Amino acid sequence: MPGGYMGKILRVDLTTGSMKDENLPEEPLLRRFLGGQALATYILLRELPLDAKPFGAESKVVMMTGPITGTGFTPGGTKVTAVYLSPLTEYTLGRGAASGFWPVYLKAAGYDGIIIEGVAPRPTYLFINEGKAELRDASRVWGKGARETEDLLREDVGFKDAKVMCIGPAGENLVRAAMLVNDYNHNAAHSGGAVFGSKKLKAIVVCGTARPRLHDKARLIEAGVRWQSATRFQYTIAKKMTAGKGLDLEAIPNLNFRSSLIADHARGFDQNRVTLRPCFQCPRLCPWDVEIGEGPRKGVVGHFNAGSEWLDTFFNLGIKGNEVLYLAEKINDLGIECSHFSCGVAVAFEAWEKGLLGPEQTEGLRFEWGNVEVVDRLLDMAARREGRWGNLFAEGPMQVAEAIGGDAPQWVVHTKKGTPALHDWRPHLGHMIREIVATGGMKPQGAGGTGMAKPAPDLRYREKWGPLDRDDATGWPWSHILTEQYRQFCGIIGGCWFAQNDNKPDGLKSIVDCLSATTGWNFDLDEALLAGHRSMILQSLFGTQRGWIAEHDWQHIGRRFIEPIPDGKFQGFTIGKWLPEMVYEYHRLSGRHEKTGRPFMDTLITLGLEEFKEWAQLD
């Protein structure tokens, strides 16, 4: 067996309680799929019935680490990816990836991945300890938030070092975008939690002492040091006291994306006490804890990661300062993906502002921008599907808009009924392509970005263009495909793409060399990009099988998301003027038909995916 792998997948049938160890695929297949989303999607493609429903008993969740997860010698060697039929779109691949420590300890417990099937008869948690798995009663923690669940389950199993991946009340109540939460600060966001909830699976606790065999440890250490040099960026405490990613994007969503101005959103943050809590052996220092230092929430502790979607989530609702951190901690503890909540509530608040909703329709709750009390209450209601509005916010922003009626459906920010990561991406072509096409799913794995204007330095041997112009559509789709390929590659080998810096020489090559040193395979950049492309097409095939077509990418977008930006530095800009051509070109260049999204036979042959020829574009 190649280095990096533990060699076993655990298959759990929650209905019968049976558990089985299975082998990883044989090496030729393993080298093609590697792990993570690609291997997990391949398994799901072969096993999930075409008429399965997201919350049905026949639904499955496949969780898979990669060969570099948990070696200890690379930055970002921390990932597990979970795939399932998306409860948000109901016809594309749902995907969430988590970092922190749980993925490392899944391998320490002896497994590369887990396949979860069936429905448990009562609230249950899975406990894997040193290669032995058992299902245990979770009634003590059912109903509890993610933080308390972690603490109680660690106590329950009696191992201080045990790691917990769990759902909060949102997952239990099948909130459509409920998250998996692990190691306090981390999430596999995007609805895996809801599928767990439908299976009455509260948590997976892992514990163990094994480490993967490494093919060439000295070479891996060397390549890891190179990766670390390329990554170079490191979060500081000071950076955690700002308004977050909105500053990099130069736009913050306000009032349901009707203003992108940045103001005093971060007021009071400088009074807080911040602690950096890095993921396993990663020097980027993304995760952080905060103790609020001023105001009515003084003393409240929050556990966050990088990304800051949960800041923009509440900025979007007209809230600023430390109240945002209080609410963000709450939404993470409840386990709701923040964008799902924000986009739904924002439509309702806009409806209230415009007179479409009044207190008679909202059971007396004042749906006002900046009303912290009401947002606090709505969080609890959404997590538990309490009342008409709790249920609507749990369902999603499209459902909220349809219930309100009138012009409300035009105000929803959504992509194929799911929500983009909650930031104002609209000023940036690269980010917007990513959110719209999402690799043929609904949620993209990294990719896109502002740095796509020139080829990554490591790709200059085969890519010659740039810098691309933000006022000209030419070249952006191909650039995006490349970033999708190398971000997917990073993810499927078990790496975190936040730690992948394509802007520096050796930024990509070092990661490829880490894989080679770990496994013993001799990968080069071309094979790596091919593996990434393969992963994209697998995700696309999953959607094709269930009715997704490429046209949906640009047709099923919330109008608000592609309206011209109303104000600020990028006033008037929108990707809208280049739709659908940009989406067509993206699909063509990725080897798929521009309208159906089906891969051409040539594409399947190049990627070694002929077994899916039934779903190919045959004319």
Place this chain on the structure above:
Amino acid sequence: MNPKYGSLIPTSRLLDGKPRTILFDSTKCIGCRQCVHACKDWHDHRRTSIYELSGTNWITMEPPVLEGLSSLWARNSCMHCEFPMCAAVCPVEAITKYEEGPVGINQETCIGCEYCIYACPWGVITMSDVTHKAAKCTMCSDRVSGDKSPFCVQACPVGALEFGLEEAISAKASKCAQENGGYLYGDKEAGGTQLLYVLKEKKEDYGVCPVGLERYPRHKIPLGLMLKDLFTLRYGFTGKIRALYFAIIHPQRLIYRYWPWRSVA
């Protein structure tokens, strides 16, 4: 025999004979424990608990709580004393003080008598439950001999750990202490160690050991253990013979073991 260490601590040389020191700056430490994992990764230790010292876990960060849940952190690992009591009490001279700084327990020679475990004033030596030998941090002597720094040092993401020649590190530590209104720890304890901590709050707040300043500090090897060693085959017959051999050729060393209250120059 190295005159610096008094009589009969086994000494040796790895590289160039120049002493090196590890600097631990608690004012920078975030308690992430990447140093702890790095040590395990370098030495291929199983992923045993990071909250307690063991044969496969050679560093802990105190207090033993989840990362992020304390505002003060202190490293707990071998101090690589200048006058190592563990080396002094070992009946088979299995512990060597290298001139470059590391104190190393030879895993072949060790007979598992546990004297060093009791003698260590910091309590950082443990018994491996696999090999039944004493084990502790080696200051990565295998890396130091190649003029590289210990793996924990190169792993620290915030620069709380540094490594270098004793003089340079001492100067740096003093400067850090001054800049932060802190003080040094590990420079005088037990007569001096190769670990320098920069601390700011009270020692008790960090949970560091209150070790005195005298060399070869007092220790207590349980009488019961010593009697068992003298009158039973506790650590094997060959071990006994070897211990007897060393007792005969180096009788002065017995002072370290049986009369620890006598001050030794």
